[in-house]
Amino acid sequence: xxxxxxxxxxxxxxxxxxxxxxxxxxxxxxxSVSYTVRGKIISALSVYAQCVxxxxxxxxxxxxxxxxxxxxxxLSLAGCVSLVFAKSPFNDMPEGEYVVDLSHASVVWKVSxxxxxxxxxxxxxxxxxxxxxTSDITQSKVTAKINPLSIQTAYPNxxxxxxxxxxxxxxxxxxxxxxxxxxxVSTSIEMTGEKxxxxxxxxxxxxxxxxVSLDVEFNGAMLRQPFSGKPTMGFSATTTIQxxxxxxxxxxxxxxDEVEVMIEGEFVKSDG
Numbered sequence: 001x002x003x004x005x006x007x008x009x010x011x012x013x014x015x016x017x018x019x020x021x022x023x024x025x026x027x028x029x030x031x032s033v034s035y036t037v038r039g040k041i042i043s044a045l046s047v048y049a050q051c052v053x054x055x056x057x058x059x060x061x062x063x064x065x066x067x068x069x070x071x072x073x074x075l076s077l078a079g080c081v082s083l084v085f086a087k088s089p090f091n092d093m094p095e096g097e098y099v100v101d102l103s104h105a106s107v108v109w110k111v112s113x114x115x116x117x118x119x120x121x122x123x124x125x126x127x128x129x130x131x132x133x134t135s136d137i138t139q140s141k142v143t144a145k146i147n148p149l150s151i152q153t154a155y156p157n158x159x160x161x162x163x164x165x166x167x168x169x170x171x172x173x174x175x176x177x178x179x180x181x182x183x184x185v186s187t188s189i190e191m192t193g194e195k196x197x198x199x200x201x202x203x204x205x206x207x208x209x210x211x212v213s214l215d216v217e218f219n220g221a222m223l224r225q226p227f228s229g230k231p232t233m234g235f236s237a238t239t240t241i242q243x244x245x246x247x248x249x250x251x252x253x254x255x256x257d258e259v260e261v262m263i264e265g266e267f268v269k270s271d272g
Contacts, residue, residue, distance in 0.1 A: 090221050093134060094231055098267035100128040100144075101232075105265040107146060111243075112256030119255075121167075125150030130233075130267050142186040142199065148174040172250040179206050187211075195219075199237070205246040214239040214263075231269035238262050 107126055110118040128144035148168050155163035167173045174182075186201040195218040203212045217236045225232035242257050243249070 090137060090218055090233065091134060092223065093132065093221050093233060094223075094269060095132050095134040097270040098130040098132055098231075098233060099270055100126075101266045101268050102126075104234075106263070108262045109259050110262075111259045114254055118260075119153075121151055121153040123147065123150050124152050128265060128267070132233075137197075138189045138191060140186075140189060142184070142189075142201070144184040146182040148176040148179070148182060173248065175206060184212070189216075203241070203246075206248060208246045210241075210245055212239055212241055225268070228268060232266055234264075234266045236262075236264055 105126075105128075106122060108120065108122045110120040113119045123146045125147040126145060128142065131141040133139040151164050151168050151174065153164055153167065155161070158164070168176045171178070183204040184201055186199050188200045190198045190200075192198055197216045197218070199214045199216050201212060201214070202209050214237045219234040219236055221231075221233040223231055238261065240258055240260050243259050244252055244257050
């Protein structure tokens with residue numbers, strides 16, 4: 001009895017295989033496995049199969065056959081999955097525009113509160129794009145725009161005091177009524193290692209434009225991200241700015257002047 005693998009799907013941590021038996025009967029096999037990010041199979045947790053309109057009379061014979069066929073397939077899948085999840089060198093990625101995937105991105109900042117703790121908040125609404133130059137990564141351009149109204153502090157009892165809205169709209173803080181966005185445009189990228197760089201750019205905030213420098217880590221790149229099917233790159237970046245340089249001086253230095261910003265982002269190749 002022969003078997004042919006005609007299709008393979010990956011969903012969460014499961015492999016869905018479509019097989020064709022020698023008798024031309026379609027067979028769907030669901031293999032639940034555990035694997036690492038790099039795709040190495042740790043263990044096969046369970047196996048079950050459904051034969052559609054299968055005319056094999058002896059179910060035991062079919063299951064014995066399946067055990068042998070699936071054993072061979074799992075061995076070959078180790079190579080297939082490693083290929084699917086392999087990280088591609090950044091130089092092999094297609095050039096063009098990549099846009100941030102908000103479901104896998106964050107902009108978090110923290111500031112000292114009276115020297116007692118770090119107050120942590122984030123922006124939930126932002127956009128960013130990379131004009132990616134494959135031949136020379138340092139010639140790539142990065143732009144970003146943050147909506148200050150999207151600030152989230154997890155301040156308790158928001159019904160009694162909407163602290164997020166106070167920070168976003170108060171003229172002594174983010175003053176979103178007058179300045180509707182916080183903008184960044186890169187001016188240079190200098191590689192400092194195989195997967196690290198320093199990106200410099202212009203940050204426009206409260207109507208003031210000042211230079212900033214970010215430490216960037218190139219986390220990984222996939223020519224075909226297995227869930228979206230699109231070229232995807234991932235980065236982490238950090239920077240520290242002095243808010244008073246942009247005119248936000250309320251309560252400084254009791255509320256720290258230095259603001260640490262931590263950025264995570266996956267960028268997906270645009271269809272255009």
